[in-house]
Amino acid sequence: MxxxxxxxxxxxxxxxxxxxxxxxxxxxxxxxxxxxxxxxxxxxxxxxxxxxxxxxxxxxxxxxxxxxxxxxxxxxxxxxxxxxxxxxNRADTIELSDDKIATYQKLSQHNIPIPTTIVAPKVFISENTHLENLDNISKKLGFPLIIKEAFGSFGEQVYLIHDQIMLRQKAMELQGKPYLYQQFISSSYGKDLRLQVVGNNVVAAMKRQATDDFRANVSAGATMQAYVPSKQEESLAISAAKAIGADFAGVDLLFGENGQAIVCEINSNAHIRNMYDCTGVNAADHIIAYILNTLYAKKKGTRT
CATH class of the missing domain: 3.40.50.20 (Rossmann fold)
Known part of the structure; x- marks a missing residue:
């Protein structure tokens, strides 16, 4: 057929x-x-x-x-x-993946390791934002800390905050937008892992390394090299993708201080050319095979 x-x-x-x-x-x-x-x-x-x-x-x-x-x-x-x-992927999966706050809520619900995260309260643009909460936030997370807008791509809406002055400035700048405060994983400064998950498998993985940036986005100039993930890293990436209901996804992992991987983000529409250039694995072949096998199995089950 x-x-x-x-x-x-x-x-x-x-x-x-x-x-x-x-x-x-x-x-x-x-x-x-x-x-x-x-x-x-x-x-x-x-x-x-x-x-x-x-x-x-x-x-x-x-x-x-x-x-x-x-x-x-x-x-x-x-x-x-x-x-x-x-x-x-399904609409609800894409919606979850696109919203970093919703993603972290879902991951936390499934007991998947993530950086400590505090969601900025919803405020409307005015002179009175939630500045009174910033001392508590900085005490909980310490400096430096990360601020991420809920919606953004290629690392462009992620900021490294070094002190209270920067924290207040960025909070004022972002008022009216959904965003979060997050623990900075210093052991993963400028480096991370991208694992391509398809169904129940990790089909390819690469390590990304920046030379002069805390982010490891290839679009921002980071280099990449093929990587063989551990069983724990594979299991974590697959669990993270399943937590948001993804059939396939690019899962980004950080290097925790104790060597344990931490989920950074999940991209339900991860571009696959960089992964191919780095590893020689064409994720598109795996994605289509998964889709067709899923549909054939469903049709067979319907007939029986």
Whole structure:
């Protein structure tokens, strides 16, 4: 049975990496006998009417057997699910992954090791923010500490705070936005691990190292090298992905002081070219194999 899929990415974002991911998934699907179409998210509009849920597009094709959703357009992903289409990753997973606060809450709920985290209280823009809480926050976390905006990518909304003056300045700057305060893991300064999880397996891993930055994002200039994770690191990454319901994800781990890994972030739409360049593993092949096996098993179970 030849299953047909859609691959959806955000066409409004600059750069080739988003289209690149979609094309890699498409090539992997073709190799495994599954036809696909690639769509920009704004080519498939959410249309809601009384007692009717559908998509609005110029030339509406037949609905697919599955969707690989390489975007953060939660409403579109949810619409596809409401139409009965299996979506990988699901809308609620993408939403969790995109919100760092919600991610840490879910990880803590599942007893997964994370840096100590304090969520900034919700305030509205005014002269009176929660500055009276900053002394308690700094006493709990110590300096330096990390401030992270709840929504952000490529490490651009993550700040290293060295003292009380910087803390107050950043708190005033971010008022009205959701963000968090977090323990700084000094033993992982400028380095971390990225493990690519697909289903119940870690299919590839790399170590990232920055020379002059506390963050280890490759997009910010960090170098990468292939890495063989320990069983504990693999188990932690898989557990973290499962905690947010991810079918596949890039899980970032920090090096704790005692050598135990700590979950930093989970990316439900991790770009896979860097992992391939570093390790030679094409995660797209594993992602498509997982999706097709999941769908075939479900159809077989339905027939029986």
């Amino acid at each position: 030849n299953l047909h899929g859609w691959i959806i990415y955000n066409g409004s974002l600059k750069g080739r990496k988003f289209r690149d991911f979609a094309e890699w998934i498409q090539e992997a699907a073709q190799k495994q006998g599954s036809s696909t179409n690639i769509y920009k998210n704004n080519e498939l509009l959410v249309l809601l009417q009384t007692n009717q849920i559908q998509l609005l597009t110029e030339d509406m094709p037949a609905l697919p057997d599955y969707v690989v959703f390489a975007d953060k357009d939660i409403y579109l992903a949810k619409q596809l699910e409401l139409l009965g289409i299996p979506v990988f």
